[in-house]
Amino acid sequence: MSAFSVRSWSLRGRVVALCVAVGAVLSALAVVAAVTAQRSNDNVDQLINKAGPIRTAGESLNAAMINQETGIRGYAISGGTANLQPYVDGLASQNQLLAQIRDLLEPGGDPGVTAALADVQAQADAWRSSVATPVIAAVRGRGPDAGKAIIDAANSSQFDQVRRSVTALQAQIVIYRQRIVAAAKGTSRTLVSILIAAAGIIVLAGAALLLVLDRLVTQPVVDLASQVRDVAAGNYDRRIASAGSPELKVLADDVDGMRRQIAAELAEVRDTRGEVEWINEQLKIQTAELTRSNRDLEQFAYVASHDLQEPLRKVASFCQLLQRRYAGQLDERADQYIAFAVDGAQRMQRLINDLLAFSRIGRFATGFTDVDLNRVLAEVTSQLEPRAGAGGEILWSGLPVVEGEESLLTTLFVNVIGNALKFRRPGVPPVVRVSAEREGEDGQWRITVRDNGIGIEREFADKVFVIFQRLHARDTYEGTGIGLAIVKKIVEYHGGRIWLDLDVEDGTSINFTVPATAEIPGAPAPAEPMKEVTT
Numbered sequence: 398m399s400a401f402s403v404r405s406w407s408l409r410g411r412v413v414a415l416c417v418a419v420g421a422v423l424s425a426l427a428v429v430a431a432v433t434a435q436r437s438n439d440n441v442d443q444l445i446n447k448a449g450p451i452r453t454a455g456e457s458l459n460a461a462m463i464n465q466e467t468g469i470r471g472y473a474i475s476g477g478t479a480n481l482q483p484y485v486d487g488l489a490s491q492n493q494l495l496a497q498i499r500d501l502l503e504p505g506g507d508p509g510v511t512a513a514l515a516d517v518q519a520q521a522d523a524w525r526s527s528v529a530t531p532v533i534a535a536v537r538g539r540g541p542d543a544g545k546a547i548i549d550a551a552n553s554s555q556f557d558q559v560r561r562s563v564t565a566l567q568a569q570i571v572i573y574r575q576r577i578v579a580a581a582k583g584t585s586r587t588l589v590s591i592l593i594a595a596a597g598i599i600v601l602a603g604a605a606l607l608l609v610l611d612r613l614v615t616q617p618v619v620d621l622a623s624q625v626r627d628v629a630a631g632n633y634d635r636r637i638a639s640a641g642s643p644e645l646k647v648l649a650d651d652v653d654g655m656r657r658q659i660a661a662e663l664a665e666v667r668d669t670r671g672e673v674e675w676i677n678e679q680l681k682i683q684t685a686e687l688t689r690s691n692r693d694l695e696q697f698a699y700v701a702s703h704d705l706q707e708p709l710r711k712v713a714s715f716c717q718l719l720q721r722r723y724a725g726q727l728d729e730r731a732d733q734y735i736a737f738a739v740d741g742a743q744r745m746q747r748l749i750n751d752l753l754a755f756s757r758i759g760r761f762a763t764g765f766t767d768v769d770l771n772r773v774l775a776e777v778t779s780q781l782e783p784r785a786g787a788g789g790e791i792l793w794s795g796l797p798v799v800e801g802e803e804s805l806l807t808t809l810f811v812n813v814i815g816n817a818l819k820f821r822r823p824g825v826p827p828v829v830r831v832s833a834e835r836e837g838e839d840g841q842w843r844i845t846v847r848d849n850g851i852g853i854e855r856e857f858a859d860k861v862f863v864i865f866q867r868l869h870a871r872d873t874y875e876g877t878g879i880g881l882a883i884v885k886k887i888v889e890y891h892g893g894r895i896w897l898d899l900d901v902e903d904g905t906s907i908n909f910t911v912p913a914t915a916e917i918p919g920a921p922a923p924a925e926p927m928k929e930v931t932t
Contacts, residue, residue, distance in 0.1 A: 407643045411609055419602040423595055430591040437584035440577055447501045448574035451510070454494045454501075455567040461490035462521065462563055466556050469529045473548045476541035484529065491521060507573045513566035520562040524555045617645045625652065633660040713742035765891075767914045768803045770796035770844075774831060777810040784818045788826030796833050797842050800912045801891045809887045810846075812880040813907055817848035820905070825849065840913050841893060847906040853897060861897070884909070 406414070468484025471477075498514055528548070536544035617639045624637045637656055639649035716738040724732060771793070778791045785791060791814060799806075814829050821827040829848045836843040853861055861881050884907075888895045893910035 409644075411613070412606065415602060415605060415609070419598060422598055426591050426595050426598070430588060430595075433584050433587045433591065437581060437588060440581035440584055444574070444577045444581060448570070448577050451498050451501050452567075452570050452574055454497050455563070455570045458491060458494045458498075458517070458566070459560070459563045461487045461494060462556075462559055463487070465491070465525075465529065469532050470548060472536060473532050473541060473544035476536050476544070481533070488525075507569070507576075509569040510566070510573050513562070513569040517559070517562045517566050520555075520559040524559050527555060614645070621645065621649055621652070624649075628656050633663060709742060713739065716742055765800045765802060765912075767798050768801050768806055769798050770806070770833070773803065773807050773810060776807060777814060780811060781814055781818060784815065785827060786818075789818065789821075790826070790828045791831075792829065793831035794833075796831065796844075797835075798914045799842055800914050805887045805890065806911070809884050809909075812884045813846045816880055817846065817850055817905065820848075820850045822849065822851055835913075836910060841910040842913055843908055843910050845898075845906060845908050847898075847901065847904060849904040852901075852903065852905050 464483045464487030468481055468487060471480035472484065474480075495514065495518060498510070502510060502514075532544040532547050535547050621637070621639050624635065627635055628637065633656065635656075637649050637653040639645045716735060720732075720735045720739055723735075774791075774793050774796060781791065810831075814831075817829045818827050827848060827850060829846065832845050832847075834843050834845070835841075885895050888909045888911070891911050893912070895907065895909035898906035898908055
């Protein structure tokens with residue numbers, strides 16, 4: 398595997414590879430440790446359950462042999478059967494101990510101990526056949542003297558040989574035990590070595606993991622953070638890159654992409670800021686121009702209300718004076734001319750007054766307050782009662798409390814209801830209904846003023862709110878045509894909108910919105926009985 402391919406590994410791949418390698422080595426050590434532990438258990442088991450009992454049996458075997466020799470001598474001297482009992486007990490103990498040693502050595506056994514055990518058996522059998530058995534037979538057949546003679550004739554070399562074979566057996570047993578102890582110590586040392594090796598491997602793996610994390614994560618992250626801080630400080634042209642793991646390289650590329658996007662957007666913002674600054678300068682110029690224009694408009698309003706009206710009143714007064722003093726004294730055409738002059742002067746006065754009223758809307762604000770429309774409608778009805786005529790009706794249900802200027806709202810209803818009363822159908826008493834409905838959740842009320850008058854054609858719906866726009870001749874309906882324009886300006890001043898409902902079949906339906914009161918947003922007005930004014 399090439400170094401390049403290793404460097405291209407991801408951080409997760411490297412950590413997984415390291416963990417797999419360490420796991421494989423630790424698993425192998427665990428297998429070896431398990432085998433060694435089993436051997437150690439076998440050695441300890443042999444030491445406790447075999448070598449120990451065999452050693453004890455070997456030491457007891459010497460005593461059994463001595464008891465046999467002592468019993469034979471006593472029996473030969475005394476001839477008493479009781480003196481032969483140690484021999485019998487010693488022989489039984491010898492056979493038991495030899496059988497125990499053989500059983501403990503199986504299976505396999507130890508060659509040295511096995512050979513020594515066979516030698517003990519042979520020497521013991523030889524002594525019994527040459528000494529013990531003849532003595533017993535002689536004493537029983539010829540008396541103690543015969544048995545004593547056999548003992549005296551036999552030297553002690555044969556029994557000494559038995560004792561030497563037992564000593565040799567005990568020495569082989571000690572060697573056998575030492576070999577088992579050495580094997581147990583060896584397996585214990587092997588287990589300790591395996592544990593030390595496992596601990597060393599774990600420490601080395603941890604160090605390698607820390608090194609990998611430091612080289613591929615910690616240092617690259619610190620370097621990446623330094624680059625990001627440099628960019629955040631304003632160096633937007635610096636490229637962000639990482640020499641760490643592939644994941645960090647991808648992250649650095651993503652951050653650099655974000656840096657390029659932000660740099661591009663900042664450049665766009667700078668360009669836009671320049672445009673905005675230029676627009677602001679233009680707005681300042683236009684604001685100054687608008688301020689100057691407003692001053693000129695105020696000056697015009699002052700001139701219109703004072704300087705223009707004064708000579709206009711004088712012209713109208715003298716024309717009316719001519720009409721009263723010389724009426725009938727001149728010819729009919731002169732009277733007609735004078736009447737035209739009087740009517741023109743009066744209409745000019747009305748136009749100027751209406752224009753002044755239109756221009757003053759919103760310029761002399763007194764501030765929005767809570768306005769009860771029921772109280773406003775009561776006042777408006779009182780003002781328009783003479784215009785309603787015989788049988789005329791102005792009806793309204795429980796209207797809400799809205800937010801606005803009461804004087805302007807009063808002017809609004811005077812113009813709307815006044816128009817409804819003016820454009821009545823011939824021979825039909827006018828009926829005007831005012832109702833309110835909450836419009837959505839935008840904090841506004843929709844007010845509807847509907848009448849049973851002559852209505853407005855669909856093609857003229859956009860013209861009725863234009864200043865001085867008239868749909869009928871002056872001699873048919875009085876007025877300057879500014880009423881609904883004033884209404885529209887008042888509604889827009891209150892942040893609302895106004896429109897005609899063109900779907901009604903009879904009469905006219907005008908809808909407009911006004912803001913609800915701020916104290917109880919969205920709360921409906923308390924229900925009130927229908928109010929009516931009939932003239």
